[in-house]
Amino acid sequence: MSGATVSEVKFSELEKKVKRENWRRIWFRFKKSKLSVIGLSMILILLFMAVFAEYVAPYPSHAGLYIAFKNAYKPPSIEHILGTDMYGRDVFSRIIFGFRYAFMMIGLVLSIVVPTGVILGLIAGYYRGTFIETVIVRLSDIFISLPPLVLALSIASILEPNIFNSMLAVSLMWWPWYVKLTYSMTVSLRNEPFILAAESQGASTLHILFRELLPIELGTILTKVTLDAGWVILIGAAISFVGLGAQPPTPDLGTMVSEYSKYLPEYWWMSLGPAAGIVLIILAFNLLGDGVRDVFAGE
């Protein structure tokens, strides 16, 4: 009686150890590439700045509506590293608040899109050759057969222009890509012996989808998520730039580039600052994504 519990305890300890080892191995593979470590640190720094924007930004009150005309149109200097805009607001402070919206966009869009796409993809792949597969796959094909930005812009144009609707538009455009990815992986795994074994033992469909198939596919999905984060920023910035997303005075990076580009070429620092912010965050996620891909490519 006591023997069984002892071995159980040992087993759970072993499991923990294996998990720890797994993480260590992942980290070892990840840090082999300097660039991906740089990407990860950039993201952590940007995320920290975004979360504590009120404390990090030199002029937190400049984020929204704030007017001080005597400070307007100042080029970069020690007081204002990236200069000031037409209302005398500190551009650098506004960019830091802009990161907050950028991370919000990534978080919200991916947390809608990834579960939806992955679940639909699993279902379509598992029920291969049935009516369910045809409907899901054809539907996502239709969404994919329009250029993504065009689809996102046209959805955004019909909704009220604000930041949440632009996130909605990006999400509506994005889910089919995850369906496609998960679907193709599930189809190739569908008739593997371990799935057939689970079926023959009477495992439920839910068990097969989420405990047998999903864990294997998770690496590839995670890689796509990190690589996609940069794209989400890009599409979101494009929607804002056109004027279909967040409206001024929201300190959204794309909105800022668009608002300030009217003052080109004389006051170039205004639009180049937020543009550099967009580039920085996309670059960081691309570097991280390459690292994550290398980690899972070996498995």
Place this chain on the structure above:
Amino acid sequence: MTAENVTTSTRLQNILSNYYVRKILLSIVTLFGISILIFTIARVLPGDPARLALGPRAPEDVVEQYRKLLRLDQPIYIQYFYWLLDVFNGRFGLSLVTFRDVLTDIVEFLPATVELIIFTLIIDVIGAFSLGVISGRKPNSMIDNAVRIFAYAGIAIPSFVWAIILQLVLANWLDILPAYGRLSLGIEVNRITGLITVDSLLSGNLVAFADAITHLIIPSLSLAIGCIAQEARILRANLIENINKDYILNMYAHGIPSSIIFFKYALKPSMIPTVTIMTLDMASMLGNAFLVELIFNWPGLSRYGITAMLRKDLNAIVGVVLVIGLAYTIASIIIDLLVSYLDPRVRYKR
């Protein structure tokens, strides 16, 4: 069944199982799908199209009449059917931006976008292949590292940021290229095809031709850079992979000149993934054209589309998106054909 019947039915089966025919038929189905999607977006999501069209101050009975005229009182599938019938006859309805028929507008604005995209594609192909080949031939050299840095910049910097930077540097600071529009003031070209470069050549107006080209450079470059970076990187990776394969070593052993090996036997298979990714790049080009045309005040279909989107001009939005969907479908079929030309395995397998 007679023998003749059997042969015709097998022939029909052969045609249907042909890869290209299936591809095109599927595309037609997809296009119908796009039309349903756009119709749904245009009709289901917003408030009341009749109210939108007539404005908030129109009396209720007039709006009601207009609603009947638009068949909004009927079920959605009947609305779709009539709408599709209209689209087939080229009736997209009236644009609220220009107060003209949407089709007239599309015909007027499309050539500028076509010209921009074609010029972008030319720059893209030349740039991607030369950079990819240069860095793939001498991996880890100075040039290769420079290309790698450029590739990261090209992928991380969005088209509209490139547009702003290039406009600022090349047009405003260095003042070597024009910043806006398709032609300088005072230069005029008679419209024949709508493509200014072609029209100016047809009418023998070389000054206008040169002017049109200088106007094309910055917008096309800002659209192309991201695609060039991505394609060059993929081409480089595949070149390096293929060069280390046994069949190339075998050719060296037979004394075949290295430039022939490289360009004839290593480059061709290495091009396949690059050409495949061009479908996605084409999509990003068509999408980014919306922003780039806005920045450069380019009188094309995409700028028209953006104006329509900002004013919620549904008829115009639908028209523009359908045309772009069609263009993208055709482009991806062409790229598919190209891939199967390069890769015999694709032809035989499917």
